[in-house]
Amino acid sequence: MLRLFALLAVFLLSTFSLFAVWNFGPLPEGVERPRFPRDLDGLQRLSSSLGRYEESHAYYTVLLFSAAYVYKQTFAIPGSFFMNLLAGALFGTLRGVFLVCTLNSLGASFCFILSALFAAPIVDRLLKAKIENLRLMVNAERDRLWVFLLSARVFPFTPHWLLNVSSPFLGVPLWCHTTSVLVGLFPYNLLCVRAGTVLAEVHSMSDVFDFWTLSELFSVSMILLIAARVARRNSMSGLAKGVKVS
Secondary structure (H helix, E strand, O other): OHHHHHHHHHHHHHHHHHHHHHHOOOOOOOOOOOOOOOOHHHHHHHHHHHHHHHHHOHHHHHHHHHHHHHHHHHOOOOOHHHHHHHHHHHHHHHHHHHHHHHHHHHHHHHHHHHHHHHOHHHHHHHOHHHHHHHHHHHHHOHHHHHHHHHHHHHOOOOOHHHHHHHHHHOOOOHHHHHHHHHHHOHHHHHHHHHHHOOHHHOOOHHHOOOHHHHHHHHHHHHHHHHHHHHHHHHHHHHHHHHHHHO
């Protein structure tokens, strides 16, 4: 119970901090304070508003975006698609991808740490079956864990929040978790950020992730997974031959 109270305290403190950054930052004259979007239309309005913010308060805009992104990732809140689009609209492709990849891995690491410290009772009660299934998969790929995690991150239908929350209980090292997020989500982040540079033309997720794009992500994920298994089989074969020779 103490862990749950500690987790709640961290959540409330983080929420208050984000609220403070959002509501008490500098406000340029003639610009309304932005509101969190609920759909693509709201995102386009927010992009326009923050674009005017950036003209006079570039550092504050980066701070506000970073705080919101890390908060969302840390507490496994959906919305990375919208945030990535917004990054493209505000910062362009290069800066946007760099910022999003960094914040993504940072937030996922915070989620990992919070889960390891405080979330064991929740995970054990609500996600026990899913954790057991994931543990079997991870144990089967333990020798090639990083490549396995990388392929899972590239795979377009992976529930990333579940990996972030459950990784501490699967024996995944923090460095392995963080770097697989940083590298594995790069294709997804790039596609979203690049689409965000023409945000006015985006009306739904299908405008960014069509059949061919999803197929490419799926193919890359499968190639990584197959390569890991082939390498594992070869190493086991070599080990077996070495044992026979000796």
